[in-house]
Amino acid sequence: MKKGGEPAPKARLLRAAAALLAESNGEPVSTRQITEAARVTAPTLYHHFGDKEGLFDAVVAEGFSEYLEAERSIPTSGQPVEDLRRHWDNHVRFGLDHAHLYTVMFGNIRPERRPTMVASAEAFLEEVLARAAAASRLVVSPHEAARSMLAANIGVTLMLIAEPAAKRNLELSAMTREAVISAVATDSESDPVTDTEGTPSVVVAAIALNAALQVSHPDQLSSSELKLFLEWLQRISSRSGS
């Protein structure tokens, strides 16, 4: 392992690619620009990354781990719903700070790459939501809540990125944030929402309990017990017609 002095070609390529990608505002960046900026010839790139897309993926992965790091550095405030707000805002902030990277991460449709990113972000958000669920604050399962929140979060962030930086109105973010959060979580556990289907409060309580179990005492229940338990929940919720 090298220690000091000049960075290795691989690192130089990564940094050059990241820099050029950030500068050149959305327009494509050529491998020749990158290798020239990294003072390296073409085969070096392909030796280390196999592909242009491989290099870009590495850049994106770096940016994504930065994103996850920022997410993880957010302390739990003790108020789960407030935590949800912070994570939402952090997501938006990251998107605006790394606009190009963000659009590659979340605006792209590559059926291979994006789901990986999205799934990771989703999983992390699900953890936060599980904590909210443990506090009886959730009216739907953490998984669905995470997907919904993340989708709205991405939509808002893309929209904010798309419009000129001067005109950006962060209230769009705050407003949509509150909309989704209030539909997904209740600040007080007294008022479970009865939507069009008339979801009974049993389901709400069951979801909360289930989440609480998973968070705080995952080993108190064997998997078979848990399975049976969930089966009950389903049976109960499916028959609650009245």
Place this chain on the structure above:
Amino acid sequence: MKKGGEPAPKARLLRAAAALLAESNGEPVSTRQITEAARVTAPTLYHHFGDKEGLFDAVVAEGFSEYLEAERSIPTSGQPVEDLRRHWDNHVRFGLDHAHLYTVMFGNIRPERRPTMVASAEAFLEEVLARAAAASRLVVSPHEAARSMLAANIGVTLMLIAEPAAKRNLELSAMTREAVISAVATDSESDPVTDTEGTPSVVVAAIALNAALQVSHPDQLSSSELKLFLEWLQRISSRSGS
């Protein structure tokens, strides 16, 4: 103007481009493929559209006008909030039906093209919301409401497109839709959320579930099951120290 027979090269180019763009699943489509499919040589393309991007823009514009047409063909039901749902669903459906086109329209960040599309979609949605504002009361201005709804709508649609068609769960759409709508339109009186203390954990959730069970469906669980269940609750609650 030509009338019948074979379509003019310009139309053939448009159709070929649209077809190839729809088929080749996200991967780039070359001008040579397009001109070959349209049985035309390169300069014809550039004569009519100036640019590859110009051609693609024309394809997108065609798709977008199709989208607007579909939007406009939705009748007003008399219930403005119900109208919002229909427009939301129509947006999602269009996105899933024209996945590639959609991502070019809304997933892209081209600071030139996208705002045009978005602004048009936004303006149209704002009209619908204005009607909602006239009939029942909106919580916020139609303009902000339209932006928020559209952002969430786009986020959800992109997310649905991104995941394999087989696994698509449209409930994500319905859920987020209701979230945004209920925050934007005062269909039922929902509390503007203010935070409270977040103490409860497993015990509270368990008690809530237990109470809910007893109230609504006491006979859904056999006595032995209930006994085991209550045993769990006790086991869990006795160790939760928070």
Place this chain on the structure above:
DNA sequence: GTAGCAGCTATAGCAGCGTTATATGAACTG
């Protein structure tokens, strides 16, 4: 030492891309 081996990097070049300078044909207009 030096022979062999593995890991990086460089030379030079390919096929494909978007694009265009130039030329040719077709279709009106006078």
Place this chain on the structure above:
DNA sequence: CAGTTCATATAACGCTGCTATAGCTGCTAC
């Protein structure tokens, strides 16, 4: 029929992502 304009074709340019091949480095084995 000549003139003008529009529409298409020929052939090529410069650029792209990528690679077959070869050379250089630093290592271990004898």
